[in-house]
Amino acid sequence: MPHLNPDHAPPRRIVVFGGVYNNHLSLAATLAEAERRGADEIYCLGDMGGFGPRPDKVFPLLQRAGVRCMQGNYDHSIGNRLEDCACGYTDPRDNHFARISYDYTLARTSDANKDWLRALPTGFRHTWNGRQVVMAHGSTRRTNEFLWASTSPDHFLEHLLRDAEADLLLVTHTGIPWSRTLPSGRTVINVGAIGRPANDGNLNVWAVEIDLTTPSDIRHRFLPISYDHAALADEMRDEQLPEEFVATILTGWWTTCLEILPAKERALGRF
Amino acid sequence: MHTHQPAPPTLSFPYLETLWLQVTGTLCNLTCKHCFITCGPNNASHPIMTSEQVTQAVDEAVGFGVREFYFTGGEPFLHPEIEELIAYVLERGPLSILTNGLLIDATRADRLAKLAAASPYSLDLRVSLDGFTADQNDPIRGRGTFEKIIGAVTRCAAAGIPPILTITEVVPATEATLPAFQQLLSNAGITRPRLKFLPPVRLGREARRDRGYQDEERLVDGDLLPDEVFSLACGTGRMVTAKGVYPCPILIEAKDARMSDRLADALTPIQLRHQACYSCHAEGLRCRT
Ligand code: SF4
Ligand code: SF4
Ligand SMILES: [Fe+2]
Numbered sequence: 001m002p003h004l005n006p007d008h009a010p011p012r013r014i015v016v017f018g019g020v021y022n023n024h025l026s027l028a029a030t031l032a033e034a035e036r037r038g039a040d041e042i043y044c045l046g047d048m049g050g051f052g053p054r055p056d057k058v059f060p061l062l063q064r065a066g067v068r069c070m071q072g073n074y075d076h077s078i079g080n081r082l083e084d085c086a087c088g089y090t091d092p093r094d095n096h097f098a099r100i101s102y103d104y105t106l107a108r109t110s111d112a113n114k115d116w117l118r119a120l121p122t123g124f125r126h127t128w129n130g131r132q133v134v135m136a137h138g139s140t141r142r143t144n145e146f147l148w149a150s151t152s153p154d155h156f157l158e159h160l161l162r163d164a165e166a167d168l169l170l171v172t173h174t175g176i177p178w179s180r181t182l183p184s185g186r187t188v189i190n191v192g193a194i195g196r197p198a199n200d201g202n203l204n205v206w207a208v209e210i211d212l213t214t215p216s217d218i219r220h221r222f223l224p225i226s227y228d229h230a231a232l233a234d235e236m237r238d239e240q241l242p243e244e245f246v247a248t249i250l251t252g253w254w255t256t257c258l259e260i261l262p263a264k265e266r267a268l269g270r271f
Numbered sequence: 272m273h274t275h276q277p278a279p280p281t282l283s284f285p286y287l288e289t290l291w292l293q294v295t296g297t298l299c300n301l302t303c304k305h306c307f308i309t310c311g312p313n314n315a316s317h318p319i320m321t322s323e324q325v326t327q328a329v330d331e332a333v334g335f336g337v338r339e340f341y342f343t344g345g346e347p348f349l350h351p352e353i354e355e356l357i358a359y360v361l362e363r364g365p366l367s368i369l370t371n372g373l374l375i376d377a378t379r380a381d382r383l384a385k386l387a388a389a390s391p392y393s394l395d396l397r398v399s400l401d402g403f404t405a406d407q408n409d410p411i412r413g414r415g416t417f418e419k420i421i422g423a424v425t426r427c428a429a430a431g432i433p434p435i436l437t438i439t440e441v442v443p444a445t446e447a448t449l450p451a452f453q454q455l456l457s458n459a460g461i462t463r464p465r466l467k468f469l470p471p472v473r474l475g476r477e478a479r480r481d482r483g484y485q486d487e488e489r490l491v492d493g494d495l496l497p498d499e500v501f502s503l504a505c506g507t508g509r510m511v512t513a514k515g516v517y518p519c520p521i522l523i524e525a526k527d528a529r530m531s532d533r534l535a536d537a538l539t540p541i542q543l544r545h546q547a548c549y550s551c552h553a554e555g556l557r558c559r560t
Contacts, residue, residue: 090467092449141286142501150393151339153364159336259465262365262393267431271463 010128010212011041015223016135017207018045018072018172019193022052022105024061026194026205029227031065037209037223043124045172046072046137048117049105050085051195052232053239059113071120072137072173073144077102078109079118086144089259097256100242125166129212134166138173147171147190149178150264161186168218170208175199175254176265177206177222189220197252199261199269203229277491279544283500287538288339289508290332291520294356295319295344296513301371303412305401305439307547308524310345317345317512317523322352326359328511331534333363340366343520348374354382361390372398372423372434373416380423380430387432396434397467398424403451421459428460435465484546494552495543503551509537521547 015034020027034042044067049055062069077085085102089095109117122143124135139145140160147157157180161169169188176199177192192198192206204224211219233246244255253270254261261269296317299310309316329340340360347353347368360366375383375396387394398420402408405417412420427434436456456464500506505518515529516537522528525545530537543552 091465092468148393150391151365153333153338153392155333156336156338156364163336258463263387263395263432264393266463266465269463 012212013039014041014210015039015207016043016170016191017194018191019175019195020048020058021050021195022055023195024057025232026227027058027061030194030207030225042067044069046070047074049074049078050101053235055105055109069120071122075117079114091259094257094259129216129218131167131218132165133168134164135170140164146174148174148262148265151262154182157188158182158184196248199254201252203252279542280490280492280495281540281542283540284538287335287337290337291341291510292325293512294342294347295349298345298349300346301413305411317514320513325356343369346371357386365392367395369397372420375423377426380426384430384432397437398434399437401439403455425459433461437467488549489546490543490548490552
């Protein structure tokens with residue numbers, strides 16, 4: 001496990017990820033990568049459940065590694081035992097699959113883990129290397145706002161970061177990683193998700209490393225994470241999760257809940 | 272005065288996320304029976320916006336940190352400078368266009384695809400349909416429209432900009448009707464189907480086609496759910512027409528709904544006192560893509 005420093009000393013290397021979606025195998029691989037890189041703090045921006053098999057498996061991994069976890073919209077729903085994930089799909093096929101993974105995750109998450117999810121904070125803020133670093137699940141103003149590259153204009157992001165007094169903003173919630181340095185020099189990073197591939201035909205998932213070793217500068221790097229996707233697929237089939245979900249793990253293409261993708265992101269996928 | 276009428280709820284306005292632009296006013300090349308703003312070739316109650324009116328509203332919204340733009344009408348492609356306006360907006364952010372598709376020929380579909388490819392932001396076309404056969408659709412949208420709409424959808428798909436299909440729930444979406452829609456789309460060459468189902472708004476011609484609102488179908492204080500401001504079009508959006516700023520696309524013909532001349536004066540809380548507000552709340556009417 002990574003060597004976590006005491007709270008007072010500023011960290012030097014940080015790994016940030018989100019969108020675990022019950023994928024305990026990619027989570028273990030991400031934590032191993034963080035350790036290999038000497039990360040002294042690890043952050044998870046939320047959405048532990050949905051999609052993958054055996055929800056309870058991710059919690060001991062997160063807790064043992066001392067990951068600083070945030071509550072995503074899915075965690076809020078599961079933690080509060082809500083009836084559905086409130087994803088608000090209008091496409092009946094998307095609704096059908098969202099319902100399957102939500103009901104599965106809700107039924108198989110222990111009460112203790114639900115309580116843990118319910119108690120998670122909804123954001124983080126730090127001053128690192130003299131800069132304001134803010135972490136949120138969807139956006140700083142709403143947990144379930146999607147920050148896609150193709151629907152987040154520069155002027156809008158400037159506005160968002162100015163309001164949040166952020167020089168660097170890290171988010172997840174969409175599942176597709178991107179980053180942009182704005183005209184003002186402020187930076188937005190969507191860390192993507194470690195729970196499923198990024199709809200680009202590759203099987204790896206993505207996390208982000210924040211490098212604070214250069215004083216007064218913050219650098220970041222996207223980390224491709226490979227893991228035993230075949231084993232995950234087997235486990236999903238054992239759990240009788242839909243073959244459509246398994247296909248995503250085995251091909252790198254999203255097959256369900258595509259409605260949320262804006263035109264540009266949708267055109268890059270296969271379905 | 273109805274002294275015993277309970278007060279309508281007040282909706283806050285947290286921020287401007289969506290700017291709706293009624294670029295062609297109420298001018299349309301169809302006269303659909305369910306149109307909630309009674310659009311048609313002879314309705315000039317909201318005139319076409321000048322290009323300056325459009326770009327001014329866009330610039331003003333950019334100053335407020337707006338996130339996304341919608342072109343609507345009427346039929347947006349009746350605007351003489353529509354492609355210039357599309358290019359202008361796509362330099363600044365993502366754009367959705369609500370269209371009946373009839374004016375999208377192959378050349379236009381190609382030009383739209385080029386505009387979309389040239390922008391870092393998404394261009395979404397939304398085409399409406401009222402059934403998966405001419406027999407279902409044409410009585411509502413007009414004779415021969417089914418063929419024309421499917422033709423436009425096919426051309427857009429071939430050009431690489433497959434539209435989102437909005438299906439007003441005049442024909443209910445059921446497990447039984449869905450596969451037929453899917454088949455229709457795949458015949459049109461759409462391999463990435465995107466469907467939206469919308470409930471009808473009982474205004475304009477729809478009020479005469481089916482029924483208007485019952486008297487008790489109105490919102491009163493306390494009706495709103497905690498996060499409803501984020502799902503209602505009027506919660507984080509405003510509609511600009513040639514006549515000024517309105518709370519949403521639905522109310523532009525409603526009495527007293529006009530808010531101001533400029534966007535800057537319309538980013539304020541409103542009262543949900545119209546009966547259409549009941550549809551938004553009770554039936555989950557959503558305007559956004
Ligand atoms: S519903 Fe749309 S296409 Fe039909 S008349 Fe109204 S604006 Fe025109
Ligand atoms: S009709 Fe709907 S969107 Fe318009 S003001 Fe009423 S609630 Fe808001
Ligand atoms: Fe999320």
